[in-house]
Amino acid sequence: MSAKKQINMQELLLSKSKKIVDAAGCEALFLEDVYALKIAKECGCNVYDVYIDALKKGICPYRYFRNRETISIKEQLMLAESRVAVIGAGGLGGQVILLLARTGVGYLTVVDGDIFEETNLNRQALCNKNSLGKSKAKEALASVETVNPGIKVSAYPVKLNPSNASEMLAGSDVIVDALDNVSDRFVLEDACKKLGIPLIHGALAGFEGQVMTIFPDDTGLKNLYGNKKGSENGSRSSEDVLSVPAMTPCLVATLQTMEVLKIILKRGKIFKNAMLYVDLETGQMNEFVFEKHK
Numbered sequence: 001m002s003a004k005k006q007i008n009m010q011e012l013l014l015s016k017s018k019k020i021v022d023a024a025g026c027e028a029l030f031l032e033d034v035y036a037l038k039i040a041k042e043c044g045c046n047v048y049d050v051y052i053d054a055l056k057k058g059i060c061p062y063r064y065f066r067n068r069e070t071i072s073i074k075e076q077l078m079l080a081e082s083r084v085a086v087i088g089a090g091g092l093g094g095q096v097i098l099l100l101a102r103t104g105v106g107y108l109t110v111v112d113g114d115i116f117e118e119t120n121l122n123r124q125a126l127c128n129k130n131s132l133g134k135s136k137a138k139e140a141l142a143s144v145e146t147v148n149p150g151i152k153v154s155a156y157p158v159k160l161n162p163s164n165a166s167e168m169l170a171g172s173d174v175i176v177d178a179l180d181n182v183s184d185r186f187v188l189e190d191a192c193k194k195l196g197i198p199l200i201h202g203a204l205a206g207f208e209g210q211v212m213t214i215f216p217d218d219t220g221l222k223n224l225y226g227n228k229k230g231s232e233n234g235s236r237s238s239e240d241v242l243s244v245p246a247m248t249p250c251l252v253a254t255l256q257t258m259e260v261l262k263i264i265l266k267r268g269k270i271f272k273n274a275m276l277y278v279d280l281e282t283g284q285m286n287e288f289v290f291e292k293h294k
Contacts, residue, residue: 009053012039017059024069029059036061037149048106051150052080061150064104075265076104080150082264085109085172087160087188089136091244092202093178094125095253097140100260101148108144108151111168112136113159123246160184165191174260177201178253182225189214189221198263202256204244207280209252213259213271223290224275247280 016035021027031054033047040047051061055077060068064076071079084105086093089112100108114136120127131139141155156168165187169175175197179185185201192199192214199214201221214220255276262268274289 006053009039009043009045009050010057012042013050013054013057013059017054020065022065022068028068028073029057030062030065031059032062033149046152047149048080048152051104052077052106055080061104063148063150067104071103071265078264079104079261080106082173083107083109083171084260084264085111085169085175086140086178087111087175088178088180089126089140090114090120090178090180091123091125091249092204092253092256093176094127094136094140095249096176096178096202096257096260097144098125098147099253099257101144101151103257103261104148104150105260105264106151107153108140109154109156109168109172110137110140111156111158111160112140113157123244123249160188160191162187162190166195169195169197172197174263175199176256176260177203178256182221185221186225192216193220200256200259200263202252204248204252206243207245207248209248209255209278209280210275211252211255211259211271211278212275213263215272218273219290219292223273251278251280 013031016039017029017031019027020030036047036050040050054061055073058073060073060076067076082105084100086096086108089097089110097108097110115133116127116131116136118132126139126143135157137155137157141153144151144153158164169191175192177185177188177199179188189199193216196216201212201214203210259270262270273292274287277286277288
């Protein structure tokens with residue numbers, strides 16, 4: 001963006017933002033989307049750029065008004081400048097993608113080589129009658145555009161493998177495992193460790209789910225699955241055996257998204273070298289801590 005357009009954007013941001021008193025009684029500047037879209041068009045840039053510049057000036061996009069008492073303007077900017085990759089755009093991934101987009105993570109990478117089918121309608125947030133037969137990754141991009149125009153999305157309608165992982169995942173701050181089989185998870189974990197990027201693992205079956213954050217120096221998935229990287233080849237996964245009702249991916253995806261925020265914002269307790277197990281039917285949530293291997 002030229003210096004002239006940058007100055008023009010600054011002037012437009014100040015003229016189009018408005019003061020609002022929030023629920024805590026604090027006065028703050030907010031920018032409504034209708035003006036963010038107009039500013040982007042006039043300055044020849046993306047809404048993403050408008051949001052970034054606004055947040056840097058202490059102006060909060062109005063869509064994040066309900067975030068302010070929990071996520072500060074400074075933290076909202078940290079999210080806007082962050083890059084998160086979500087591997088899998090199905091039951092878990094679809095929910096994670098929408099949660100990250102609504103929360104304000106500025107750049108999303110979505111990787112999924114699958115297409116939507118009718119059996120996905122019971123639980124996958126991005127699946128509807130109009131998306132059947134279409135690429136999950138591309139539908140994720142289209143859905144995010146309708147939810148939050150201030151988010152940039154790179155969609156890869158391919159299966160993650162050792163040869164393409166680095167190219168798609170490099171530069172990410174956090175990567176989310178929303179896959180449905182153990183062998184692919186090990187491929188993803190290997191790529192994350194080589195790139196030095198933390199991985200948020202999530203898995204589910206029936207009313208049960210698990211979440212664990214894996215940093216490059218952690219033992220990681222071996223704590224859960226041993227060394228059986230190809231144990232599911234030619235066999236049915238736990239999701240196939242126990243099925244997946246809609247509620248379970250919603251909860252597990254929420255927990256994964258919260259792990260992403262905790263890493264980016266550097267706050268809260270992260271499930272590092274620990275696995276959070278949830279059982280919706282019994283209402284139990286238990287943490288299992290693993291010894292750190294030297």
